[in-house]
Amino acid sequence: MPSEPTSHWVLLALSRYEAPLLRYASAIVGSAQAADVVQDTFLRLCNQDRAAVEPHLRAWLFTVCRNRALDVRRDKRQVEPVAEVDEVMPDNQPGPTEALERREAMRRVLGALDTLPERQREAVLLKFSGDLSYQEIAEVLGTSVSNVGFLLHTALRALREQVEKKDREAGRRNR
Amino acid sequence: MTLSKDDPRLLSYVLGELDEAESREIEAALDGDPEIRAEIDALRMTAEMLREGLAERAPKELPAQQRKVLEEATRETEMPKVAPLRRRLLRPSWLAAAAVALVSIPIGVMLARRNAEPVTEQARKDATAFEAPQKENDKKKTTAPRPKDDTKIDDATRREALRMLQEERAAQGGGVPSQIPKPRRLTARSKPRADENPFVYTTSIARTTFPLDVDTASYSLVERYIQEAGRRPPKDIVRVDELVNAFAYEDPPPFGDEPLAARAEVGYAPWTPSHRLVRLVLKAAPLDSTRRPPANLIFVIDKSPGFAKDPDKLPLLQAALRRVVSRLDAQDWVTLIEHGGPSQEPWLPPTPGDDKPRILTAIDRFEPSGAASPGDSIERAFKAAQAHFVEGGVNRVFLATDEQFAAGSEQGRLAALIRDKATTGISLSTLGFGPMDGPAGQTLKLLAEEGKGSFAPIGGPNDARTALVDEALGTRTPIARDVRVEVDFAPLYVRSFRLIGNEDRTGPEREFLDAWKGPVDLYAGHAVTALYELEPRPDTSGGSEAPPVPYLLTLRVRYKDATGQTSREIEVPLIDDRYRGTQSTDFHFAASVAAFGLLLRDSPFKGEMTLADVVAMAKKSLGTDPGGHRARFVNLLELVEFTPETGRKLPPRKPPPRKGSLCQPGDSLCSEL
Structure with a gap:
């Protein structure tokens, strides 16, 4: 059986993975073009042999999505900053101080994301937007599981350092 | 163990990438070291902010137009290839790829008629229309004589399948559930290979070794194919x-205090008499309601008037709670928290289980009020759970709510x-009162999955009692942890x-599914049977000596054991005692079921076996058959004799009678939903 006449498995895959893929693609090409990239990913899935793809479905989807997204980005010849945060998260949102501080911290972490080396940034995106396992990230990026662990470890440390640095700077300015 | 706070394993731990043994090591180190603990907290915080931040700025689902294109593409995969495309992103280099990928979209179908209708509704209609001619064929084929009373089907199976479909429908409509990444589940098995495991x-x-996380889905599918669609199931399901x-x-339960019993039996392989069939069994002790682990139970109860006033909601819950x-007794703790109430204080602060008057009063006086955010009450519930955490016991938060539940942006x-x-050992279970086929049910189910608990839709008093009494009092506490089995064959x-069986779990390309090789937790009442076929070595001793x-x-x-502290081992040697005929009825029954499976799969190892042999064998080994389950199996076997074989070219598309089904039988994605 090459493929079922009605490829509902693709729809099932869609219902499960569309949100993580959109998160992931948005971080690379921006939210406006993410939908196109994700659509394209699933269109390609339609043409795959289910038995071959399904054992590593998530890794497959993210690999294809990544390639599409990088194509688009290359075409635009500019890196979409991950932190379009300002439009999405207005600073003057009402709310308790704690929530505000949290949002501020989040904004900084996302901002710092763009300062990471490419590989680290990719690993972080796959992990935190797609929730891929180390094994799957390794598959997508074509590296080893232990290297994924190392990339993420280094990336998170760098992110925190960046955020703390900005915290200190902000503290100095306030004084 | 000394750990540097710069150890990459800390992050792996936070991200759930360590196996249980490694996690324990980290937890042990973490207990004694505030610095490590702070590091872990900071990592969690960063991880959470990244998850949340990345999610916030992305669309949650595809725009309707693009979704529609996709739905068309999935339906039309087999149609002639015409590729008129509407897309924003057309670039020359993409065109070729797109033409291949998007196999066909008949223009008229795509744009003309469906703008007004919700996508899922349309998908359902399409599927129904698509199915109609197929149904006709089915009818023609099933005119063969069939014993009437054998066609009834297990209601539970049907309900389960129905619920699955509804949930899936809800998932497609709302797009909500995909916001939470699902934990990978072992039941997500890939399509089995048509070929059998070879002799090694x-x-x-x-x-x-053999898998311990047994599933039984295939049996109900096989049953439905034969009974409802009147045809043999395709081999690969x-x-x-x-x-x-x-x-x-x-099989005999474990002896004395042991949580597990293992058993091995051997006899002739009925399909190839020169071979042996070995039956290996692992059986966990049945649930003993008098000896159970201590429980620390937090009930988060919906306080909306809609919930409290409906006789099928709060009153059911109260009755079940009273029973719990x-x-x-004194070793247990109970906390009640209002979900949706204005108060920050728990309705009933953590109270020892022997203070029954106080707990019962609190349960009975529970009454409706205003509304607040869901996350808040659950957070408070976790704090209460942490405060009275019981080691080695059940630490569980129950969220009881109804179809109005919505977590929203939270x-x-x-x-x-x-x-x-x-x-950290505190699980969360959800109890859904009222119709659970909408987004609320979906959300509750997902939350329970995240919380390593279970989701129970509550339709009546029985549901409430099972869900609460069993869950709360330890049915779901593993009685044996990190269970691993090894089978050592004697080459002599x-x-x-x-x-x-287990075709889809072996072989190099299944690496991703090999999680089953890892240790598994077993619960009270759990039993696993594995069958091996052995080829004995010919006797070369010459027969002169004994x-x-x-x-x-x-x-x-x-x-x-249940605490995870003490390691134990069971060793069962198996001697070839085939001549003595000491096999249990169970052995013969399991053999007949396996033989049936081999016949259905048209396995190269099925030997000389015929269906009639299987029937005879099964009939002889019914045993006491408490639920009449084995007798139904015999009925099923007899039904198969009237059942045409499934053609290779045209696998039955929709054997279950439901119209508009999006789930193929044997669909592992479906079975996971």
Whole structure:
């Protein structure tokens, strides 16, 4: 059986993975073009042999999505900053101080994301937007599981350092 | 163990990438070291912010237009290839790829008629229309004589399938559930290979293992194919291991205090008499309601008037809670928290289980009020759970609510919180009162998955009692942890062996599914049966001397007790005692089920076996058959004799009678939903 006449498995895959893929693609090409990239990913899935793809479905989807997204980005010849945060998260949102501080911290972490080396940034995106396992990230990026662990470890440390640095700077300015 | 706070394993731990042994190591180190603990907290915080931040700025689902294109593409995969495309992103270099990928979209169908209708509704209609001619064919084929009373189907199976479909429908409509990444589940099995596991020579491999996380889905599918659609199931949905494990066996329970018992039996392989069939069983102790682990139970109860006033909601819950309380004692803790109430204080602060008057009063006086955010009450519930955490016991938060439940924008954060708490040993179960086929049911189910608990839709008093009493009082506490099995064959007597069934879990390309090889937790009442076919080594002793003891294999089970502290081992050697005919009824019954599976799969190993042989064998080994389950199996076998074989070219698309079904039988994605 090459493929079922009605490829509902693709729809099932869609219902499960569309949100993580959109998160992931948005971080690379921006939210406006993410939908196109994700659509394209699933269109390609339609043409795959289910038995071959399904054992590593998530890794497959993210690999294809990544390639599409990088194509688009290359075409635009500019890196979409991950932190379009300002439009999405207005600073003057009402709310308790704690929530505000949290949002501020989040904004900084996302901002710092763009300062990471490419590989680290990719690993972080796959992990935190797609929730891929180390094994799957390794598959997508074509590296080893232990290297994924190392990339993420280094990336998170760098992110925190960046955020703390900005915290200190902000503290100095306030004084 | 000393750990540097710069150890990459800390992050792996936070992200759930360590296995249980490694996690324990980290937890041990973490207890004694505030610096490490702070580091872990900071990592969690960063991870959470990244998850949340990345989620916030992305669209949650595809725009309707693009979704529609996709739905068309999935439906039309087999149609002639015409590729008129509407897309924003057309670039020359993409065109070729797109033309291949998007196989066809008949223009008229795509744009003309459906703008007004919700996508899922349309998908359902399309599927129904698509199915109609197929149905006609089915009818023609099933005119063969069939015993009337055999066509009834297990209602539970049907309900389950129905619920699955509804949930899936809801998932497609709302797009909500995909916000929470699902934990990978072992039941997500890939399509089994059509070919069977081969015989393995003991000279190359003498040690093996078998999966303990048995599923039984294949049996109900096979049953439905035969009974409802009147045809033999396609080979690849027949999983012999699942068929065998769909039945209850009467093996002796563990002796004394032991949580586990292992058993090994051998006899002729009915399909190839020169071979042996080995039945290996692992059985966990049945649930003992008098001896149970201490419980620390937090009930988060919906306080909206809609919930409290409906006789099928709060009153049901109260009745079940009273029953739970009646079984508690001083070692247990109960907390009640209002969900949706304005108060920050728990309705009932953590109270020891023997203070029954106080708990019962609090349960009875529970009454409706205003509304607040869901996340808040759950957070408070976790705090209460942490405060009276019982080691080695049940630490569980129950969220009882109805179809009005919505986590809204909180869902991502809530899920992260729940996931996080689940790693510390506090689980979350959800109880859904009222119709649960909408987004509320979906959300509750997902939250329970994150919380390593279970989701129970509550339709009546029985549901409420089972869900609460069993869950709260320890049915769901593993009684043996990190269970691993090893089977060592003796090459001296065994030339080769073959694991029957489990085709999709073996072989190099299944690496991703090999999680089953890792340790598994077993719960009270759990039982696993594995069957091996052995090819004995021909007797070369010449017969002059007394033959040595024909020792075939050793089954070794290693596990830790419920606390996870003490490791234990069971060792069962198996001697070839085929001549003595000491096999249990269970052995013969399991053999007949396996033989049936091999026949359905048209396995190259099915030997001389015929369906009539299987029927005879099954009939002789019904045993006491408490639920009449085995008798139904015999009925099923007899029904198969009237059943045409499934053609190779045209696999039945929709054997279940439901119209508009999006789920193919044997669909692992479906079975996971």
